[in-house]
Amino acid sequence: MKYARPLPNYMVQRYHGWKATTFNDNRTWYKKLAEEGQRPRAFIIACCDSRVHVTSIFGADQGEFFIHRNIANLVPPFTNDGDHHGTSAAVEYAVTALKVAHIVILGHSNCGGVQGCYDMCSGHAPELEEKSSFVGRWMDILRPGYERVLDVPEEQRKDALEKESILISLENLMSFPFVREAVETGKLTLHGLWTDIGDGDLLQYDPETKSFIQV
Known part of the structure; x- marks a missing residue:
């Protein structure tokens, strides 16, 4: 080469x-x-963003986390089409081969991927609407989240969409039959986290209050 x-x-x-x-x-x-x-206890799905240092946040050693990173920490819904699915393959391997006990979706502040989705869905990024845009087609996963935040005040909408990237990924995880089975039998737990890059805060999703609260 x-x-x-x-x-x-x-x-x-x-x-x-x-x-x-x-x-x-x-x-x-x-x-x-x-x-x-390797015998990792947790599988972390995080954004590719260079400012999010997964192992540093949790003080993890080598061998402790199985980590997959993609644009905007998204998990696509389960499909059985035989196409290339890097994230889906990582999910399958983590759950069925490594048998991790936890899956963590880790989102973050000032996410460029989420910003791209916001711009695309609001009509300000026509280049992402092109069929040839890999980023645009990947961010289609988050389109339902954009619809959910339209009733949020505009100045809070981007932050809300970052949280939706986490919730949609958790929902999509449960569309994988082997994930659902592991969760329902108590072998696997799912977690949604969001970190603020600037101040180091870490929030977790609380299903009882349907909100993100401080860890």
Whole structure:
């Protein structure tokens, strides 16, 4: 592949620093992970946003979380069409192979993907309406959420849509037969979280009050 190039120097330097310190100090633990395989307790579905550092937020070690990231932390509804479904494949593997105990949908403030959906649905992003737009077609998953927030005051609508990205993903998870079975038999729990990048707050969805409350 002629287009591949060597890593930028800063990444090479950081790798060597990690290998000489973090890895070297925990060599036995890494060897154990390599030989015994992974047994993560939780599956985290988070946004691709570089500002959301999943393992740092929870102080997680290697091997503790199975993590999947995509635009706006969305889970599509279950379909059996045989097409490529990266997120659906991750869900299947986490539940049926790794048998995780928890699935966490982690949304966040100032989400660019959610902003794109908001702009598209309000008629201000015609480029996302194009059939050829991968982002636009992915954000179609969130269209029902836009309809739900139309009665919210305009200045609060974007924030409300970020929360809807979490709720719709939780709803869509339950459309997967193996997820529903695991939830209904008590083998799996689902959780919806939203974090504020600027102040570090973490909110969780409370089904009793149908709102997001401080963790």
